[in-house]
Structure formats: C-alpha cells, structure tokens
Amino acid sequence: MKIAYYPGCSLHSTGVEYDISTRKVCDVLGIELTEVKDWICCGSSPAHQCDELMSVALPAKNLALVAQTGDFKEVCAPCASCYSRLKGAQYKLADENLKKDVEQVIGTKYPEDITVLHMLDVIAKKIGVEAIEEKVQRSLGGMKIASYYGCLMTRPPKITGKDSYENPTDMDSVLEVLGAEPVDWNLKTFCCGASFALTQTDVVLELTKKILADAEASGAEAISVGCPLCHANLDGRQQQINEKFNTDFNIPIFYFTELMGLAFGIGAKELGVFKHLTEVEDFLKERALL
Amino acid sequence: MKIIGDKQIKIDTALAKEIAERSGENVFLCYQCKKCASGCPSREFMTSTPTQLMRYVQLGMIDEAMKQNTIWYCLSCETCSTRCPQDIDIAHVVDTIRIMVQEKKIKADTKNSRLFNWLWMTILRYMGRMYEIGLTGALNLFTGKPFKDMSLGMKMIKKGKLKLFPSFKKPLETKKMFDRAKRLSK
Numbered sequence: 218m219k220i221a222y223y224p225g226c227s228l229h230s231t232g233v234e235y236d237i238s239t240r241k242v243c244d245v246l247g248i249e250l251t252e253v254k255d256w257i258c259c260g261s262s263p264a265h266q267c268d269e270l271m272s273v274a275l276p277a278k279n280l281a282l283v284a285q286t287g288d289f290k291e292v293c294a295p296c297a298s299c300y301s302r303l304k305g306a307q308y309k310l311a312d313e314n315l316k317k318d319v320e321q322v323i324g325t326k327y328p329e330d331i332t333v334l335h336m337l338d339v340i341a342k343k344i345g346v347e348a349i350e351e352k353v354q355r356s357l358g359g360m361k362i363a364s365y366y367g368c369l370m371t372r373p374p375k376i377t378g379k380d381s382y383e384n385p386t387d388m389d390s391v392l393e394v395l396g397a398e399p400v401d402w403n404l405k406t407f408c409c410g411a412s413f414a415l416t417q418t419d420v421v422l423e424l425t426k427k428i429l430a431d432a433e434a435s436g437a438e439a440i441s442v443g444c445p446l447c448h449a450n451l452d453g454r455q456q457q458i459n460e461k462f463n464t465d466f467n468i469p470i471f472y473f474t475e476l477m478g479l480a481f482g483i484g485a486k487e488l489g490v491f492k493h494l495t496e497v498e499d500f501l502k503e504r505a506l507l
Numbered sequence: 508m509k510i511i512g513d514k515q516i517k518i519d520t521a522l523a524k525e526i527a528e529r530s531g532e533n534v535f536l537c538y539q540c541k542k543c544a545s546g547c548p549s550r551e552f553m554t555s556t557p558t559q560l561m562r563y564v565q566l567g568m569i570d571e572a573m574k575q576n577t578i579w580y581c582l583s584c585e586t587c588s589t590r591c592p593q594d595i596d597i598a599h600v601v602d603t604i605r606i607m608v609q610e611k612k613i614k615a616d617t618k619n620s621r622l623f624n625w626l627w628m629t630i631l632r633y634m635g636r637m638y639e640i641g642l643t644g645a646l647n648l649f650t651g652k653p654f655k656d657m658s659l660g661m662k663m664i665k666k667g668k669l670k671l672f673p674s675f676k677k678p679l680e681t682k683k684m685f686d687r688a689k690r691l692s693k
Contacts (some may be wrong), residue, residue, distance in 0.1 A: 218607050226636050226637035227637075229636070229670065229674070230637075230639050230668060230669055230670050231630045231639065231663065231668050231669065233668055244574055253653060257631075257635040257636060258631050258635065258636050258637050259681070262583055262629070263623065263624040263628060264627075264628065264631075265583070265602050266583070266602055266603070266605050266620065267606060267621075267624040268606070268628065269529070269602075269603075271628070271685065274688060277629075278684065285548075304654075305555075318691055322684050322687045322688045322691065323684060324683065324684070324687070334619055367584075368582075368584040368586070369584075369585065372584070372585040372588075373585045373587060373589045373598075374639060382589060384540055406586075408548045408549075408582050408584035410548075410549075410582060410587070410637055411582070411680055413584060415642070415646055415656075416618060416623045416646070417552075417580070417618055417621045418655075418656070420549060420552055420582075421552075424548055424549075451640060453663070454659075457659070487617070489584060491666075492667060492668055493666075494659075494662055494663070494666070501606075
C-alpha cells in the first residue's frame with residue numbers, strides 16, 4: 218500500500234522516535250510511505266488562535282503539496298495536532314468563498330479529493346488487527362497498558378468522523394493482538410495541556426499529573442500514545458511533576474508504533490525508545506523485550 | 508404589576524453579531540446547560556467557566572468576555588464543542604474572541620499567549636517549519652525567564668530530540684503566503 222506521509226515539525230525534533238518507529242513498522246506491514254515534498258508547518262494551535270485565514274491556508278498548502286508529490290489520494294499524519302489541522306481545514310474549505318481566498322493565498326489549486334488519516338487509522342482500519350497479529354514475533358506478555366488518545370485524534374467528531382470519541386478503542390485492539398492487556402481507565406481522551414507546554418507549564422503539570430495518576434490507579438504499567446505533544450508532556454515532564462507534587466511517577470510512555478515494533482521483533486534501540494526522557498531500559502529488560 | 512418599557516431592557520448584541528459574522532456560530536443558541544463547563548479540563552484555572560463566557564457574549568459584556576484570562580486558558584481540546592447539545596463550536600467562539608482581542612490590541616490577561624503566537628507565526632513565516640530551540644529561547648528571553656526548562660532542554664539535545672539549527676523549507680514561499688493573506692484581509 219502506498220500512502221503520502223506528512224510527518225510534521227515534531228516528528229523531526231521532539232518526537233523523532235515516533236518517526237523512526239512509524240517508518241520501521243510500516244516497512245514490516247508493507248506500507249510504502251512517501252514523505253510530502255517540501256512540506257511546511259500546519260500552523261498548529263498558534264495559527265488558529267491568531268489568524269483564521271492562515272490556519273486554513275497552511276494545511277491547504279500542505280494538501281496541495283501532497284498532490285504535487287505524486288498521485289496520492291491519501292495522506293497520513295502521525296501527529297494528532299497536524300491531523301486535526303489538516304482535517305479541520307478540509308471541513309472549513311467546503312465554504313466556496315473561503316476556498317477562493319485560500320487558493321489565492323497558497324497560489325495554487327486546493328485539491329479536494331485527498332483523504333487525511335491519522336497513523337492509527339492506517340494501522341487499525343486499513344491494515345487491520347488480523348494482519349498485525351500475523352507479524353507478531355514476540356508477545357508483549359500481558360503488559361498492562363493504558364492507551365491514551367488525548368484530544369485531537371477523535372475530537373471533534375464532526376471533523377474527524379470518528380464514532381467512538383468518548384471511549385475510542387482502536388489503539389486498545391491493536392495492543393491486544395500484540396499480547397498486551399489494555400486497562401480500563403477514565404482519562405483516555407482527557408487533555409494533557411499540549412498547547413500550553415511552553416507558556417503555561419503549570420497547567421500542563423497539573424493535567425499531566427492527573428493522567429499519570431489515573432493510569433497508575435487503573436493498574437497500568439505503561440502508557441501508549443499516538444501524538445508527539447502528548448508524549449513530550451507525559452514522558453518529558455514526569456520529573457518536574459515529581460518535584461512539584463512530591464510524587465514518584467516512573468511510568469514508561471511508548472508510542473503505539475514503538476510497542477508494535479517491539480512485538481514485531483525489532484530491536485529497542487533501532488526503534489528509538491532510548492530517546493525517551495523517562496527511562497525504559499529496566500522496564501524492557503524485566504519483560505525480556507530488550 | 509410593574510410595567511417595563513422596551514427602552515429599559517438594554518442588551519448590546521454587537522459582540523455576538525461580530526462573532527457570528529466571523530465564525531458562523533450563534534451564541535444565542537446557548538441555554539446554559541453547563542456541559543461545557545463540566546467537561547472543561549482547564550476550568551479550574553479560568554476566572555469564569557465556558558458557560559459563563561457564553562452568557563457574557565450573549566449580554567454583550569465585553570470586559571468580562573474579552574479581558575479576563577478565561578479565553579487564554581482554553582486548550583483547544585474540543586471537549587466543549589464535542590458535547591454541546593446545541594452544536595455550538597465553543598472552542599471556535601473562543602478562538603474568534605482571541606483573534607479579536609489580538610487584532611484590536613485590547614489589553615487583556617493573555618498569559619503570554621499573544622507573544623507565543625506571534626513568535627510561532629514569525630518563525631513560520633521566515634522558515635516554513637518550526638524551530639523549537641529558537642521558539643523556546645525567544646519566549647523565555649521576552650518573558651524574563653531565560654533559564655526556564657533549561658535542564659529539560661539540555662537532556663533533549665543530548666538525546667537528539669531537538670534540532671540545533673533551523674531547517675529552512677521554502678522560506679520565500681511561506682513569506683509570500685503570509686503577505687498575500689495580509690493583503691486579502693485588508
């Protein structure tokens with residue numbers, strides 16, 4: 218299967234291991250990813266907070282770049298924020314007047330026939346759990362995992378088209394066939410505070426603490442994510458949370474693609490899991506996954 | 508029985524009308540069910556809840572709607588927009604008010620968001636892609652906290668999670684886009 222790939226800024230920096238593991242896993246599953254040529258930033262939260270026209274024009278430009286990269290009818294974005302911006306722009310561009318303005322801004326035609334998918338959609342829906350199960354080389358051995366979807370993979374449903382947005386289960390089904398045991402927990406789609414990571418870090422620490430605490434209370438040994446911003450907060454801020462709230466969280470945060478890679482028998486180092494700020498080495502060693 | 512004349516009832520609908528024109532959202536559909544306030548992960552930090560914000564807009568209470576910190580604590584998590592029984596895209600209403608505050612240069616408790624947005628868009632305009640070290644460095648410098656998140660940043664550099672140098676992708680192209688958008692919105 219051939220598909221256009223829009224990594225977004227985070228996967229070239231703070232979420233580089235998500236990019237590495239996504240490519241490895243897609244390789245195993247026979248998904249040929251073609252990176253969108255000369256892609257630019259989607260605008261993320263700042264764009265929609267300060268400039269409505271640019272917040273639509275930036276994703277539209279990227280969709281035009283997808284069409285220029287090759288004969289692609291589908292593009293996948295692993296970052297939930299990029300996915301939401303691309304998808305949201307498509308929703309708004311149904312308005313003909315806005316489309317005219319946007320085409321003027323991007324200086325090219327806006328292609329209407331491209332489907333935007335999140336990486337999890339590609340894995341869980343297009344490939345499907347049966348095909349994934351066939352590739353499993355070593356089971357995750359009943360590892361208890363809280364699958365965390367955050368906000369924008371599912372919300373708002375009128376834009377994402379997702380049916381189960383309060384209790385999504387796609388990631389859980391994937392983890393299950395890898396031999397993990399997804400736990401039932403409350404904060405699956407709670408916000409980690411992503412867009413405030415730099416401006417209002419206190420909010421992020423408070424919200425992220427709630428997520429970690431609920432996952433732990435529900436018996437999870439690790440958390441699985443599908444967004445580089447969620448990962449940066451849950452993984453990178455654990456030490457600051459422990460210092461601020463006098464807690465002792467030490468919960469490994471994996472991208473779901475890393476867990477897939479581990480189950481497919483790919484080496485931990487090759488998948489980039491040692492780039493996490495919350496160490497995972499002992500955790501993986503104990504479970505013979507190193 | 509009291510008799511109240513039309514002139515004694517004063518509701519200024521200018522704010523609600525401007526929001527409707529810009530966003531297509533009708534705040535008068537809100538009947539204060541408080542679903543948005545109950546689900547909002549950020550409400551504990553806000554001066555008012557999203558439900559109260561909707562009422563302020565309905566009543567044309569500009570100061571409360573535009574100058575409080577409430578809109579600047581919105582995380583754009585879309586929980587309110589998803590759950591609103593009247594299908595009001597509340598997060599979009601919030602974004603619209605934020606844009607109006609920034610455009611009209613209203614003095615408000617923005618929690619550095621205005622600065623952050625400006626820095627982000629400026630980097631984007633000239634580089635095409637985000638440059639995290641530049642963004643964080645500039646933000647910390649402007650807010651007078653040069654060492655904020657310093658040890659976290661160093662760890663990330665060691666792990667190869669931050670680019671030391673920006674990558675310029677079609678910089679002229681993004682600058683042109685911004686220029687054309689500016690001309691169009693005039």
